Amino acid sequence: MTIPNTEDATPAAGRVLVLNSGSSSLKYQLLDMRDQSRLASGLVERIGEETSRLVHTPLAGGGGESRERTGRIPDHDAALRAAAEELAADGLGLDSPELAAIGHRVVHGGLRFTEPTVITDEVLTEIERLVPVAPLHNPANITGIRTARALRPDLPQVAVFDTAFHTTMPEYAARYAIDVETADAHRIRRYGFHGTSHAYVSRKTAALLGHAPEDVNVIVLHLGNGASASAVAGGRCVETSMGLTPLEGLVMGTRSGDIDPAVTFHLKRVAGMSADEIDVLLNKKSGLVGLCGDNDMREIRRRIDEGDARAALAFDIYVHRLKKYIGAYSAVLGRVDAVVFTAGVGENSAPVREAAIAGLEELGLVVDADLNAVRSSSPRLISPDYARVAVAVVPTDEELEIAGQTFALVDN
Ligand SMILES: Nc1ncnc2c1ncn2[C@@H]1O[C@H](COP(=O)(O)OP(=O)(O)O)[C@@H](O)[C@H]1O
Numbered sequence: 001m002t003i004p005n006t007e008d009a010t011p012a013a014g015r016v017l018v019l020n021s022g023s024s025s026l027k028y029q030l031l032d033m034r035d036q037s038r039l040a041s042g043l044v045e046r047i048g049e050e051t052s053r054l055v056h057t058p059l060a061g062g063g064g065e066s067r068e069r070t071g072r073i074p075d076h077d078a079a080l081r082a083a084a085e086e087l088a089a090d091g092l093g094l095d096s097p098e099l100a101a102i103g104h105r106v107v108h109g110g111l112r113f114t115e116p117t118v119i120t121d122e123v124l125t126e127i128e129r130l131v132p133v134a135p136l137h138n139p140a141n142i143t144g145i146r147t148a149r150a151l152r153p154d155l156p157q158v159a160v161f162d163t164a165f166h167t168t169m170p171e172y173a174a175r176y177a178i179d180v181e182t183a184d185a186h187r188i189r190r191y192g193f194h195g196t197s198h199a200y201v202s203r204k205t206a207a208l209l210g211h212a213p214e215d216v217n218v219i220v221l222h223l224g225n226g227a228s229a230s231a232v233a234g235g236r237c238v239e240t241s242m243g244l245t246p247l248e249g250l251v252m253g254t255r256s257g258d259i260d261p262a263v264t265f266h267l268k269r270v271a272g273m274s275a276d277e278i279d280v281l282l283n284k285k286s287g288l289v290g291l292c293g294d295n296d297m298r299e300i301r302r303r304i305d306e307g308d309a310r311a312a313l314a315f316d317i318y319v320h321r322l323k324k325y326i327g328a329y330s331a332v333l334g335r336v337d338a339v340v341f342t343a344g345v346g347e348n349s350a351p352v353r354e355a356a357i358a359g360l361e362e363l364g365l366v367v368d369a370d371l372n373a374v375r376s377s378s379p380r381l382i383s384p385d386y387a388r389v390a391v392a393v394v395p396t397d398e399e400l401e402i403a404g405q406t407f408a409l410v411d412n
């Protein structure tokens with residue numbers, strides 16, 4: 001396949017389609033960067049299963065009714081083509097001359113990609129080379145890129161990397177304490193993920209506090225299906241919880257986060273599991289789902305309210321891990337101005353926020369119960385005025401950030 005070098009292309013228009021391909025989902029948004037308005041958004045879930053579902057929401061001019069399609073959508077190629085049909089039905093088809101670029105969330109960019117990058121053949125080859133370290137994510141990203149290019153070969157395709165924001169981590173935070181030659185030969189180090197979200201949310205938090213990003217130190221807790229923490233000092237990431245792959249760190253929906261690496265040898269030698277089986281166990285059958293059978297925090301809270309002990313233990317393990325990272329990153333930063341919760345769980349689960357901060361008064365952290373109970377989609381403080389460190393909820397917007405970075409790259 002030949003990908004034209006589109007680095008010099010100047011857009012005649014201001015719309016950007018953003019694609020965020022997960023292992024079994026595709027999220028998309030069409031934005032107009034001239035006024036940062038959203039024209040449409042959609043989600044394709046359970047790709048590859050019999051019960052795939054596409055929900056498309058027109059947002060232009062006050063928005064319209066969401067439309068739903070169900071039935072098998074076999075892969076990400078079919079998912080993107082179905083999304084393109086829905087956009088076309090709203091007069092927003094991918095053939096529109098208004099479309100300036102397509103921005104792709106690419107999860108693993110290794111050490112090479114520290115900035116948003118126009119996707120050439122060579123860039124795509126490099127993203128493919130990183131598949132072994134992001135096996136759940138990069139293959140879906142690659143399919144999205146290939147299909148988008150097939151649909152609009154003339155358009156700049158831009159990759160915005162989850163790892164980019166973390167490339168500022170100091171070597172002593174990024175390097176594992178293993179044999180240096182082995183690590184370097186196989187590019188084993190901590191890369192970190194969700195960087196687009198950590199960058200956006202830390203910036204928004206500084207604005208909420210009325211300061212420039214350079215003047216604040218923030219701990220960001222991105223708690224979605226995947227979950228990660230970062231320590232951001234003066235706008236630069238200095239530490240993050242995910243590592244070589246998005247498996248390390250916090251307890252997640254289906255991923256274990258931190259474990260003793262010897263657990264894997266034990267599973268192989270004593271339980272007779274293969275490397276692939278262990279990979280599936282730790283990435284897909286662990287975390288909240290492994291602990292209690294559910295990975296949705298709403299369902300876990302409902303079960304706890306009914307007295308379910310397994311759900312309560314899963315919740316406690318999840319929150320305990322969060323607390324450990326808040327404490328560790330307070331030490332790493334020395335001075336903390338804010339701890340901020342974001343993504344699906346962080347934005348919506350008051351019990352998780354309350355429990356994670358409980359008992360951390362010595363670190364200057366307190367949550368006000370009334371402020372914590374407020375439901376809002378705006379950035380807000382949930383700590384009382386007297387607290388030494390602010391605790392905040394700041395909704396993430398990876399799509400807006402990706403669209404902005406994509407447009408900035410092609411609009412010159
Ligand atoms: N109202 C809510 N209360 C508690 N948890 C919620 C709520 N809404 C969403 N969530 C949690 O957010 C998770 C999804 O977060 P999200 O950031 O959308 O994840 P991802 O982008 O990784 O798919 C769900 O699995 C669920 O646990």
Ligand SMILES: CC(=O)OP(=O)(O)O
Binds near residue numbers: 022194224225227
């Ligand atoms: C990197 C990662 O974990 O992404 P997600 O939360 O979308 O699974």
Ligand SMILES: [Mg+2]
Binds near residue numbers: 224343
């Ligand atoms: Mg997410």
